[in-house]
Each structure stands twice: as structure tokens, then as C-alpha cells.
Amino acid sequence: AQSVTQPDIHITVSEGASLELRCNYSYGATPYLFWYVQSPGQGLQLLLKYFSGDTLVQGIKGFEAEFKRSQSSFNLRKPSVHWSDAAEYFCAVGANYGGSQGNLIFGKGTKLSVKP
Amino acid sequence: DGGITQSPKYLFRKEGQNVTLSCEQNLNHDAMYWYRQDPGQGLRLIYYSQIVNDFQKGDIAEGYSVSREKKESFPLTVTSAQKNPTAFYLCASKQPLLGNTIYFGEGSWLTVV
Numbered sequence: 001a002q003s004v005t006q007p008d009i010h011i012t013v014s015e016g017a018s019l020e021l022r023c024n025y026s027y028g029a030t031p032y033l034f035w036y037v038q039s040p041g042q043g044l045q046l047l048l049k050y051f052s053g054d055t056l057v058q059g060i061k062g063f064e065a066e067f068k069r070s071q072s073s074f075n076l077r078k079p080s081v082h083w084s085d086a087a088e089y090f091c092a093v094g095a096n097y098g099g100s101q102g103n104l105i106f107g108k109g110t111k112l113s114v115k116p
Numbered sequence: 117d118g119g120i121t122q123s124p125k126y127l128f129r130k131e132g133q134n135v136t137l138s139c140e141q142n143l144n145h146d147a148m149y150w151y152r153q154d155p156g157q158g159l160r161l162i163y164y165s166q167i168v169n170d171f172q173k174g175d176i177a178e179g180y181s182v183s184r185e186k187k188e189s190f191p192l193t194v195t196s197a198q199k200n201p202t203a204f205y206l207c208a209s210k211q212p213l214l215g216n217t218i219y220f221g222e223g224s225w226l227t228v229v
Contacts, residue, residue: 046217
């Protein structure tokens with residue numbers, strides 16, 4: 001069965017430090033992978049997505065992610081974190097669900113706190 | 117501006133009542149979704165619809181019902197059969213092809229009182 005694992009429930013980093021959020025997936029074919037961000041009490045906003053081609057994907061707000069097929073990973077990175085990056089981050093894989101394409105399976109999220 | 121509008125933002129339900137959450141989109145998307153979000157649980161799929169007048173159960177459909185009479189509208193009813201309805205509910209839409217981006221509304225908080 002398709003699944004997404006985000007091993008870290010909560011991460012705290014200092015402002016200006018680098019960030020890496022981990023995501024591992026289980027999927028039989030070439031996956032479609034996404035990272036979303038959610039501020040408290042709000043909907044989800046797409047940061048970036050991977051379909052094919054270059055395994056290093058650039059997104060909004062200075063984020064990037066690298067697809068590593070051998071490790072079944074799609075980790076999210078940012079070289080220098082800003083206080084406004086404090087939020088919850090969700091990794092997702094595009095699934096063939098019940099015969100219909102296009103649904104997403106989400107990880108349980110990683111909450112990011114930023115220390116001044 | 118194009119987007120997804122959910123209403124109400126906050127809703128309180130008494131025990132035994134049905135309540136309906138509204139979701140409207142003007143993105144001209146064929147597919148629409150309802151997710152439930154609980155702390156530490158991520159997003160779980162309740163129902164989805166790939167086209168008007170058709171919808172499918174997701175992982176946690178029990179106690180919920182939906183309709184899709186118009187392309188732009190996908191209301192969710194939380195029935196009295198849902199034993200633990202207090203949660204944050206997110207509506208989303210996309211074009212159905214695998215890999216297309218899902219866009220989310222701002223969510224609705226439902227609390228049982």
C-alpha cells in the first residue's frame with residue numbers, strides 16, 4: 001500500500017540556521033511527490049512538487065527538495081530559516097486511489113518551530 | 117480571484133444534530149475532496165468526487181455524506197452517526213490527472229458542544 005512517513009513530529013531550529021525535513025514514501029511506480037505548508041488554522045499551500053526529470057526541485061519561499069529513488073526519500077531543505085517559516089509541513093504522494101488517479105496520501109506532518 | 121471558499125469558518129454542533137459544511141470553487145476543477153485533520157494525524161480523506169453527480173468514499177467516510185450536483189460545489193454533511201466529529205475540515209480541488217496540484221480552502225472548525 002502507498003504510504004508516506006515523516007519521522008520527525010516536531011523540529012526546532014534557530015533563525016538563520018539550515019533546515020532539512022525528512023520524508024519517506026512507499027510507492028510501486030514512479031511517484032508524484034509534494035510538499036505543503038500549513039500555518040495554524042489555515043489551509044495548505046503548495047511549496048513544491050516532483051513529477052520527473054531533475055531530482056532537485058526548487059519551490060517557493062526559498063525551499064528545495066531532492067528526490068532520491070534509492071532511498072525512497074523526498075527531503076525538504078532550506079539554507080537559512082526565517083521566523084516566518086514556523087508552521088507545519090506535510091509531505092504527500094500522488095496515488096492511484098480506488099481506481100481514480102490523482103488523490104494524495106499525506107504524511108502526518110512535521111511542526112517547525114524557529115528560535116530567535 | 118480564483119480559489120476555494122469554505123464556510124462557515126467555525127461551527128458548533130449539538131449532540132445528535134446534522135451539520136453541513138459548504139465548499140465552493142471557481143477554479144473550474146473537476147475533482148473535489150474533503151479531508152479531516154486531527155492533531156498528529158495528518159490529513160485523512162473523507163470523500164472525493166472526480167466529476168459532477170459522482171463521488172467515492174475515502175478512508176473515513178462513516179458518519180459523513182456528500183453531494184455533487186454542481187461542478188463548483190461539494191458540500192459535506194456531518195451526521196449524528198459520526199461519533200467524534202470535532203476536527204478541522206479541509207476542502208480541496210484539482211484537475212483529476214495524476215500529479216496535478218491540489219488546492220485547499222482555508223478550512224472549517226467543527227466543535228461538538
